[in-house]
């Protein structure tokens with residue numbers, strides 16, 4: 001049995017397998033419609049979600065399986081004081097695979113030690129979000145045709161944004177990657193990502209505060225929202241929340257091949273006028289999330305399509 005807790009749990013070969021399978025699912029949906037017949041996915045979400053939970057549930061349904069679960073800590077016995085370990089021990093009696101989101105870093109890792117079925121980390125605090133990373137990689141591969149030779153700008157809350165941390169870890173393993181890290185001073189990338197991932201892999205990078213100065217150099221611009229729920233102080237959030245707003249005037253400085261990604265939800269950081277630009281990939285990205293989660297569920301359950 002294999003769990004997915006950290007993007008580094010997957011080798012490059014395993015990522016390639018999942019992305020290739022996801023593309024085959026997109027191209028031949030009917031082949032996969034009964035692959036998970038008789039299987040159940042439990043979604044245990046202790047923190048709010050729209051895309052991750054619903055795309056997991058849609059993924060399992062489109063594979064012919066069933067779903068059960070809860071969408072907030074308050075609607076589970078966690079509200080009565082039950083531990084994550086006990087919750088997972090019990091739910092693994094009811095389901096074949098579990099996707100879990102938790103506000104505490106490390107909770108899905110702890111769950112994986114107690115579970116009798118595969119655990120998928122659907123986001124743990126400010127730490128990791130490996131299935132968003134698979135979504136991002138599939139999107140980059142489909143939009144650009146490659147996962148190497150890319151200048152990637154990451155913009156916004158690089159301190160608390162778990163999608164940023166996971167994407168940097170995963171894509172650092174591909175050839176000829178360069179990072180442009182765009183954030184306010186207070187929301188710079190955590191030291192452990194800069195030293196243990198970027199610098200230790202000798203990846204060229206720069207840290208800047210101005211989006212306008214660098215947008216013209218980018219192949220990918222990965223926008224993120226400022227993570228209000230991770231701030232200790234509301235005044236700091238209000239001061240920083242609108243640090244970057246991508247609108248058509250800033251987009252005019254970018255090259256025509258730019259791909260704009262955002263894990264969503266967005267708040268203010270991309271103006272709605274940008275949505276109609278062909279370079280805006282974020283809604284296609286959200287759709288890719290369903291297909292890549294279908295591929296992941298199949299892979300962790302060891303299932304193949306009926307020929």
Ligand code: CP
Nearest residue numbers: 049050051052263264
């Ligand atoms: N990208 C993402 O994790 O979105 P949700 O919080 O809506 O799941």
